[in-house]
Amino acid sequence: MNKTTRSEMFTPEEISIIQARQLRKTLHHVYERSPFYRDLMDREGLLPADIKTLQDLHYFPTTSGNDLVREGDRFLSVRPEEVADVFMTSGDRGAPLVIKTTAQDMSRLAYNEQLVFLTAEVQEKDIVALVVTMDNCSMPGMAYYLGLRRIGAAVLRLGQISPDMFLRILDRTEVSVLVAAPGFLKSVITQAEKENINLRRTTVKKLVCVGEPVRQADFTLNPLGALLARTWDAGVFSTYSTTDLSSTLCECEAGCGGHLHPELMHLEIVDGRGRVVPEGEVGEICVTPFGITGMPIIRYRTGDYSFISGERCNCGRFTSRLGPVSGQPLGNK
Numbered sequence: 595m596n597k598t599t600r601s602e603m604f605t606p607e608e609i610s611i612i613q614a615r616q617l618r619k620t621l622h623h624v625y626e627r628s629p630f631y632r633d634l635m636d637r638e639g640l641l642p643a644d645i646k647t648l649q650d651l652h653y654f655p656t657t658s659g660n661d662l663v664r665e666g667d668r669f670l671s672v673r674p675e676e677v678a679d680v681f682m683t684s685g686d687r688g689a690p691l692v693i694k695t696t697a698q699d700m701s702r703l704a705y706n707e708q709l710v711f712l713t714a715e716v717q718e719k720d721i722v723a724l725v726v727t728m729d730n731c732s733m734p735g736m737a738y739y740l741g742l743r744r745i746g747a748a749v750l751r752l753g754q755i756s757p758d759m760f761l762r763i764l765d766r767t768e769v770s771v772l773v774a775a776p777g778f779l780k781s782v783i784t785q786a787e788k789e790n791i792n793l794r795r796t797t798v799k800k801l802v803c804v805g806e807p808v809r810q811a812d813f814t815l816n817p818l819g820a821l822l823a824r825t826w827d828a829g830v831f832s833t834y835s836t837t838d839l840s841s842t843l844c845e846c847e848a849g850c851g852g853h854l855h856p857e858l859m860h861l862e863i864v865d866g867r868g869r870v871v872p873e874g875e876v877g878e879i880c881v882t883p884f885g886i887t888g889m890p891i892i893r894y895r896t897g898d899y900s901f902i903s904g905e906r907c908n909c910g911r912f913t914s915r916l917g918p919v920s921g922q923p924l925g926n927k
Contacts, residue, residue: 606904606912609856614647616857616884621645624890627671630661631892648860656868656880656893659838663689669889672696677888682731683837691838693733696888700740702858703733703840707741709855710844714802714831716771718746721797723767725752725760725774726804733837734804738773747771757785768797772828775805776818783825794827802831802844809918811901813850816918834879834919836896841883843916848908851915859883861914863902864895876901879916 604612621642624631635641638655645651662669670677676696683691695703716722722742728735728751735753742749750767752760760782772779779801786793801822808819809832815823823830834852835842841859843852854861862870863877871877879896901917 603910604856604912609912610648612856613860613884617645617648617651617860617882618642620882620884620886620890620892623887624671624892628669628890630665630668631890633668651860651862651882651893652868652870654893656864656895657891658895659691659897662691662693662838662889662891666692667694669891670694671890672888679736680731681733681736681837684732693837693840694888695840695886699840699886699888702885703737704740704744706841706855706858707737708744709741709858710833710842711738711741711745711747711802713844713846713853714771714800714829715847716742716745716747716800716802720747720770721750721768722747722771722773723750723752723764723769725755725772725778727753729753733840734835734842737835737840737842757782758789761785761789761791764796764798770797771800771802772798773802773804776803776808776822777806779803779822779826780818783821793825796826798826798828800829800831801826802833804833804835807918807920808832809849811918813918815849832918834898834900834916836898838891838894839881839883839896840886841881845915846907846909846911850907851903851917853907853911853915854913856913858885861902861916862893863900868893868895873902873904879919 625635625642677694678697678700679695681693724738726735739749808816808830810816819830831845833842833844845852860882862880864880865871865877876899879898879900881894882892898919900919903915906912
């Protein structure tokens with residue numbers, strides 16, 4: 595296995611200690627600096643000291659993208675001059691979200707994505723093609739680039755590109771890893787068939803898929819994922835990320851869910867009333883990222899649905915893993 599952070603190999607008990615410490619730091623930060631969370635906690639009669647463990651977190655109300663849209667800069671927990679970058683979501687689920695980040699947040703983002711690519715065993719020797727946008731205030735492309743640079747891999751920042759142009763570039767480079775939406779990779783397959791190009795003969799060894807699911811609830815590849823693996827003869831890695839979380843989860847080569855990074859995020863699966871459901875049961879993904887200084891969020895409901903798998907992974911990690919994601923309830927696993 596490639597390099598991992600020490601915390602990813604900790605026991606569940608040690609991981610709980612790490613996350614409880616990170617949670618307390620986050621709660622103190624938002625109570626002192628975030629107008630939105632200060633008012634919320636005062637209304638609920640909560641103080642940071644009231645939530646000492648991860649189990650106590652269920653007393654804290656959930657928030658959502660609607661709160662971010664409505665309250666905006668009341669989530670901001672730093673002085674305006676400390677903002678280093680501003681990201682926006684696409685708005686395909688409603689009004690675009692504006693996420694303001696500090697220099698510290700950008701470093702955290704780069705570290706998170708470094709862990710993501712290490713989970714997929716991307717190495718310094720790899721040449722990685724990023725077929726994701728880095729403009730229009732988009733976070734993912736920037737995040738992936740920063741993480742790959744921390745690993746030391748070479749990066750081709752291709753952005754939004756046509757399948758035929760992509761094939762021309764692929765023919766002139768030695769790309770070993772592709773980071774792209776599965777739908778785009780499928781369109782490349784179609785174009786390659788038109789041009790009688792055998793994608794199995796390219797140098798590509800890994801497909802890191804973003805934005806669309808490639809696995810089913812039992813962790814087997816769905817039809818699209820199976821097509822990609824078969825046609826490219828490459829490893830397929832599923833990811834989950836949203837701009838509002840400033841975080842990404844990626845599966846390892848075992849292909850059994852996106853690994854949590856304990857020092858950077860606490861993950862819950864909740865029902866319609868915000869109550870945590872049992873492990874393995876499908877519910878809404880609810881996330882508390884750690885270490886964000888600009889616009890922290892706590893118990894943030896993403897609008898996506900999945901389940902948590904907690905048994906030790908075949909790769910050796912003890913970290914919880916997020917199952918395949920849907921935009922709506924799936925029923926129980």
